[in-house]
Amino acid sequence: MRATLASQGWTFDADGATALLKAAEQGGIRLPSSCRNGTCRTCLCKLESGAIRYLIEWPGVSREEKQEGLILPCVAVAETDVVLNVPAARQISR
Numbered sequence: 891m892r893a894t895l896a897s898q899g900w901t902f903d904a905d906g907a908t909a910l911l912k913a914a915e916q917g918g919i920r921l922p923s924s925c926r927n928g929t930c931r932t933c934l935c936k937l938e939s940g941a942i943r944y945l946i947e948w949p950g951v952s953r954e955e956k957q958e959g960l961i962l963p964c965v966a967v968a969e970t971d972v973v974l975n976v977p978a979a980r981q982i983s984r
């Protein structure tokens with residue numbers, strides 16, 4: 891599956907087992923993050939399209955936020971191609 895960053899147009903591969911945050915890093919893109927376990931909400935971002943599922947039972951997003959399409963990519967995996975809105979994403983220099 892393919893993940894796309896809406897503002898930058900960058901894409902990376904997303905499989906159904908790797909958290910989007912990690913999949914992005916493997917694709918050379920760093921998304922904002924801190925705890926990486928779904929509690930701090932540093933990585934909170936908008937899922938513009940596509941579907942995800944969570945790797946943990948209680949990700950730190952409220953029902954309202956879920957309805958707005960907000961997700962925590964550190965604990966979410968793609969179920970379809972996804973488009974994320976993460977203005978603060980950076981390319982990792984190698």
Ligand code: FES
Nearest residue numbers: 924926931933964
């Ligand atoms: S990095 Fe802390 S919730 Fe995602």
